[in-house]
Amino acid sequence: MNKIESNSILRYWRESLNGTLGFVPTMGALHEGHISLIEYAKQECDEVLVSIFINPMQFDQIEDFEKYPQTLEQDLDLLRKHGVDAVWIPKVHDLYPNGMKMKITESDLSQRLCGSSRPGHFDGVLTVVMKLFQLTKPQKAFFGEKDFQQLQLIQKMANEFFLDIKIVPVPTLRENSGLALSSRNLRLSLKEKEKASFFYKTLQESSTAEEARKKLSDLDFKVDYVEDVEKRRFGAVWLGSVRLIDNVQI
């Protein structure tokens, strides 16, 4: 596996490829959910590139950024084991050489759901994904349905800016308990993890968003939002200092 740590090596590696490139952007602390994106990419593309970058621009709270789990050596082992062709680990100055003065803003969907409680979050996501796309020039990029709003916004950005990249959605991978795999689960205690599984169950089993909100509050989750949009129920809750998001089809 190639381990790429500079933009110039990335360009050099990119230019050496002949077949189709599948790209899987991540923030590291990799788990089986990320691996399922990689497996989709391996099936659909000749080469698979994974990036690991904790993007400061998308964090609205400094403690969340600082406490974001980092498990680089374990991540590299996992990527090697799953036959990834290259991993790219940019530094902040590689992606923001002139600071964070320019950004991509969407003014509709990005303001709702997670966007209303995390102002500027999706500007950060769209900006970094555009930068990652410009440098990696993939034919296909793989994103998880776990972050459904993010997936929709990236799809809209790709359409809006005529990017020649196919955005491929990948279903959410869950633990047996129903809890969606997430890097942030590493910050949950064993007891909190048990409780976290009720988040998914409640989203799925309640007949209305209001009922789900009430049940989750009764279970002592601090509910950020539960909303039904078209045929999907979206939710975000706090469990101690960890914010969990999920969505289910209704």
Ligand code: AMP
């Ligand atoms: P992250 O490292 O959390 O930024 O996630 C990187 C990518 O993995 C995003 O496209 C996520 O939607 C996706 N992802 C994270 N968790 C899961 C999961 N449990 N199932 C499927 N995809 C996931």
